[in-house]
Amino acid sequence: MKVFKINDYITKYSFGNLIETDTVVLKPLGELKENIKYFEFKKSTEFTYKMLEDDVVYGLGENMRGLNKRGWIYESFCTDEFSHGPNKKSLYASHNFLLIYGEKTFGVFIDYPGRVTFDVGFKSKDILNIKIEDENFDLYIIEGKSLEIIAKNFRRLIGKSYAPPKWAFGYQQSRWSYENEDVIRNVFNNFKDRDIPLDCICLDIDYMEKFKDFTISRERFLKFEKLVKDLKSEGVRLIPIIDAGVKIEEGYDLYEEGIKNNFFCLDENNKPFVAAVWPGKVHFPDFLNGEARKWFGSKYKFLIDKGIEGFWNDMNEPAIFYSEKRLKDAFETIKKGEDKNLDIYTFFDIRDTFPRLSNSLEDYKSFYHNLDGKLIRHDKVHNLYGYNMTKSAYEGFLDIDKNKRFLLFTRASHIGMHRYGGIWTGDNTSSFENLEVNIKMMANLNLCGFIYSGADTGGFGENVTDDLILRWFAFSMFTPLFRNHSSIGTRVQEPYSFEEEIEKALTNIIKLRYSLIHYIYSEFMKAIKNDELYFKPLTFEYKDKFLNSVEDQLLVGESIMVTPVYKQNQNGRYIYLPEEMLLWNVSEPKEFNYKILQKGHHYIDVKLNEVPIFLRKNKILVLGNPSKNIDLLQYEELNILAFLEDKAEYILYNDDGITKAYEKEEFSKLNIIIINENEEYKIKVNKSGKCLTKKLNFTIINKNEEKKLYIIYI
Ligand code: GLC
Numbered sequence: 001m002k003v004f005k006i007n008d009y010i011t012k013y014s015f016g017n018l019i020e021t022d023t024v025v026l027k028p029l030g031e032l033k034e035n036i037k038y039f040e041f042k043k044s045t046e047f048t049y050k051m052l053e054d055d056v057v058y059g060l061g062e063n064m065r066g067l068n069k070r071g072w073i074y075e076s077f078c079t080d081e082f083s084h085g086p087n088k089k090s091l092y093a094s095h096n097f098l099l100i101y102g103e104k105t106f107g108v109f110i111d112y113p114g115r116v117t118f119d120v121g122f123k124s125k126d127i128l129n130i131k132i133e134d135e136n137f138d139l140y141i142i143e144g145k146s147l148e149i150i151a152k153n154f155r156r157l158i159g160k161s162y163a164p165p166k167w168a169f170g171y172q173q174s175r176w177s178y179e180n181e182d183v184i185r186n187v188f189n190n191f192k193d194r195d196i197p198l199d200c201i202c203l204d205i206d207y208m209e210k211f212k213d214f215t216i217s218r219e220r221f222l223k224f225e226k227l228v229k230d231l232k233s234e235g236v237r238l239i240p241i242i243d244a245g246v247k248i249e250e251g252y253d254l255y256e257e258g259i260k261n262n263f264f265c266l267d268e269n270n271k272p273f274v275a276a277v278w279p280g281k282v283h284f285p286d287f288l289n290g291e292a293r294k295w296f297g298s299k300y301k302f303l304i305d306k307g308i309e310g311f312w313n314d315m316n317e318p319a320i321f322y323s324e325k326r327l328k329d330a331f332e333t334i335k336k337g338e339d340k341n342l343d344i345y346t347f348f349d350i351r352d353t354f355p356r357l358s359n360s361l362e363d364y365k366s367f368y369h370n371l372d373g374k375l376i377r378h379d380k381v382h383n384l385y386g387y388n389m390t391k392s393a394y395e396g397f398l399d400i401d402k403n404k405r406f407l408l409f410t411r412a413s414h415i416g417m418h419r420y421g422g423i424w425t426g427d428n429t430s431s432f433e434n435l436e437v438n439i440k441m442m443a444n445l446n447l448c449g450f451i452y453s454g455a456d457t458g459g460f461g462e463n464v465t466d467d468l469i470l471r472w473f474a475f476s477m478f479t480p481l482f483r484n485h486s487s488i489g490t491r492v493q494e495p496y497s498f499e500e501e502i503e504k505a506l507t508n509i510i511k512l513r514y515s516l517i518h519y520i521y522s523e524f525m526k527a528i529k530n531d532e533l534y535f536k537p538l539t540f541e542y543k544d545k546f547l548n549s550v551e552d553q554l555l556v557g558e559s560i561m562v563t564p565v566y567k568q569n570q571n572g573r574y575i576y577l578p579e580e581m582l583l584w585n586v587s588e589p590k591e592f593n594y595k596i597l598q599k600g601h602h603y604i605d606v607k608l609n610e611v612p613i614f615l616r617k618n619k620i621l622v623l624g625n626p627s628k629n630i631d632l633l634q635y636e637e638l639n640i641l642a643f644l645e646d647k648a649e650y651i652l653y654n655d656d657g658i659t660k661a662y663e664k665e666e667f668s669k670l671n672i673i674i675i676n677e678n679e680e681y682k683i684k685v686n687k688s689g690k691c692l693t694k695k696l697n698f699t700i701i702n703k704n705e706e707k708k709l710y711i712i713y714i
Contacts (some may be wrong), residue, residue, distance in 0.1 A: 386412025
């Protein structure tokens, strides 16, 4: 083991020789002579930490179960997992960062691209056991004087998070089965005619020709370019999907070029590895090979030239439906069924053969990447595959326009990938349980750098119910990626597909989202610029032991807390307030009905059409008028809502939303300060940069629920 000082807060412990993973951006300052902190070694690839009873373990980003990961085993091995049940150990991501909060508070990050197992008190209640599959890995210990600072130090280690264009914060409508131009226009018209705000419509594999990347089915999308243009003139962008596998088809340029240049992963016989995914038989581009990555990334231009400004990358774990070898084995197993004396265990084996065909470890062990001339078996670097597909798109975009912000979100991910794109959390199910997981996952995703993220709102698989879609919208309206996506064959779930009353409530929630965009965008961009979290557990702000077990209330930015309802047939829920707060239970975004609740436990009523928003004490919330889309957002007049005891201050951040000028400190700030002087309020407003706001309508509420209104022209 070699020990390196990264800075005053981060120590790196190097074991063996880790290949270049690209996860961290800080390089060591010098070597140290010291032993590993906090952990005890069991073996060279396994170590443990003894947890105290009250320790909370945050982290592991995209995973099942709670915000606190204690009590279960998790495996970092990106998996195409369509059933998100509590017993699953892996989903699509490998987010090897844990933040232990207790008497000792510190972070640990395992930089390793293969399988890592985190037993967080499963086999033995108080033991955190981390097992790495081989001896070539780096372990980082991240320290700092608070949870927030440790999280910040970790982000400094792994680099700044990706920022999409501002329109990507608008509502996105998606469904696998929007099969042609007319269907897309129909979706758009439904939104327009009913005055439901909309910014994006996602194009699933239906738009491609035979599911081939960077092709368009001219049979179904004859005038694709016109469609893109017409919708964009109405402020709506089309977001096509790109899958990892390249269809094997003679004459198909991507396939031919990949073969010619040796850009595909190789099998044991040095031939391009064959797997089957949506297009049928495919080869996998070797995204770990710099040249192949560049080549694939340059292909996005095909669609960008047609007016496209955003993409979602899919099936990049990579998902394998089957390989020829597995299929052959399966048929051999099935043959055993011809035995007249079939024993029951052989029968079970036959029965379970087909589900085993997909995403088999044996397949992942049977192909290779070319890393600087050295062949590396895929399973050893499995978790870097989706990562590098996303990097490939990101680098492709840079070559086209290095100053433009493209929308990009992806399914498989690994720590460090947050610099190149956002993520959605894969094929969840229309169930209240999956909504609960979504709520609990968001802060952990933020901890791992994935700030631009969100789930398939309403659920991807199975049929959504009226109450579930409403409850899910009421949560997703706070997630940076707010996308309603569902699978072919399930109940349709566009807002207008429901009965009038439900449609109206969903429309109101979307409008509320657009009213809050100024705040959401400001908090998101500040989180990115300052390496902070957008979704935070309450323990990050309040020192109150009870909060260690509060997992279903989250801070969204600095001013508000959300308390979503995620159980069926519940007309409200229990909440815990660490201090007094103002509750605005919104059904009509234009109506402001509020009440102040004291510190402590409460039961709050939340009807199906309501969204409870808690405004923290001495905090300010900025609201605008909802617009049809982000391009039409107005900035001249804003509403400022404050819950004030003595003093509140807020900085409203904004930028052009389309370029990377913000990286060069080109953004505007609207600085608002309110001071209570014997229930008369002194308001100071300063603006800098290109701030377009001219009029501010203040509503200031004190702890006696008294309201004062002010109008200020700036
Ligand atoms: C995968 C994706 C899903 C998509 C489907 C068809 O299951 O996760 O979002 O709709 O493939 O492309």
